Amino acid sequence: MLFHPMDFLIFIALGISIWAQFRVKGTFHKWAEVPTRTGMTGAETARKILDENGLHHVPVEVVPGMLSDHYDPTNKVVRLSEPVYYGRSIASISVAAHEVGHAIQHQQSYGALVLRHKLVPVANIASGIAPFLFIGGLLLSQLSLIGLGIIFFSAAVLFQLVTLPVEFNASSRARELMISQGILYNDEEHGVKKVLNAAALTYVAAALISLFELIKFVMIFVQGNEEE
Template sequence: MDYYLLLMIALIISFYAQIKVTTSFNKYLKVPSNSGYTGREVAREILDRNGLYDVRVEPIGGNLTDHYDPRTNVIRLSNNVYNGRSIASLSVAAHEVGHAIQHAEGYFPLILRNNIAPIAGIGSRFVWILIFLGFLISPFLIEVGIILYLAIVLFQIVTLPVEFNASRRALYQLDTGIVTSDEIGPAKKVLKAAALTYVAATLVAIGQLLRLMSLSSRRN
C-alpha cells in the first residue's frame, strides 16, 4: 500500500533528521562564537532591541528542550544554550526569540498553531484508545479518532511555516552585529537541521493518518 511506503519513508527521514540535528548541534556546540556572548545574553539583546522587555529568559533542564511559552511570555533555554557561548547556543537562542517576535507581531500561523494545540494534545492522548475501542465496540469511535488525529496533522503542517519563519528571523537578528559573516553559515546549518525534524514529524503524521483511514475503511 502507498501509505505504508510513505510511512516507511517518513520514519527513515525522521531517523535521519534526529541524527542530523544532534550531530550538527553537537558539532557547533564546540565552536565558540567570536562575540563571546552567551545564549541568554543574545536572547536578551534581541528581545530588548525589538522592544520585548516583558519577555523573560529562563534556564531549563535537559538537552534541546529550548522553547518559547506564549502563555507566560517566557523563553526557556537548556543549559547548553543558556550558558553556552558557541555558535549552536546563539543560533538556538535567537530562534526561540524569533517565536517571541512572532507572538508580539500576531504572526497568523503561530496564532493558528496555538489554537490547534489543545485539540492536538487531546488527540495525542486519546486517538489510539478510540481506535482500539472502535474495533471492539463501534466504527463510529474510529471516525472520532481520525477527526482528532486530523488536528494533530494540521498542527504539524502549520508548525512548518512557524519554525521556518522563526529561523529566518533568527538569522536576520544574528547577522546584525551579533555574529560575524563567517559564522552565519554554521548558524544556518544548525537551524536547517532542526527544521528537518519538523518536516519529518509532518510526514510521519500524514502517513499515520492514511493508515488510520485505511483501517477505518476495512472496519466498515
C-alpha cells in the first residue's frame, strides 16, 4: 500500500512549508520598506557586530540572489544578498545580524552548530540513498530495505531537528546584539521579530515534513513485521 494515513500529515506539513516560503518573502518585502532609525545598512550592521565580538578576520561579502544570505563556516565568511548588503531597512539588518549570529556560534563552538556541521556529510549521503531504499522496499515488499532506509533517513531527520536550535539561537543573538550595540531601538524590535520568526517557520516546516515521513516508514516497517 503506497498511501498511508501519515501522508495526510505530510501533506499538511508540505502546505505549511509552501505557505512559510511565501510568508518569508512577503514579510521581508514589507519590512524592507521600513528604514532603520540608525540608517545602517545590512553590511554595516554585520561588520559592526563582527568587530564588537572580535571577529575582525571574518569578511562580509555581497552575493547575487534574493534571500541567498548565509554564513560559510568552511571559509569563515558572512555572505549577504544585495538587498540585505546594501539595504537600510529593518529587514536588511535583521537578516544580516542573524547570519552574524552563526559566525559567533562558530567562534564559541556552540554545541548544536558543531553537531550540525558533523552531520552535514552524513545527512547528504543518507538523504540521497534513503528514498531509493524506501521505494525498493515498497515495490519489492522487502522490509529489510525499508528498515535500512529508516536508519539512513534518521540521520537526515536528526540534521533537520538539530538545525532548529541553531537557527533560533542565531535569531536570539541577533536581536540582543543589535539592541546592546545601539543598532536597533527597542521600538524597532517588533519588526525584527516578524522577519526572523517568518524565516524560522521554514525550518520548522522542513523538520515536520522529514519527521512525519520517518514516522510513516517506521509504522510501515512495524506493520509489516506484525503481518509476517
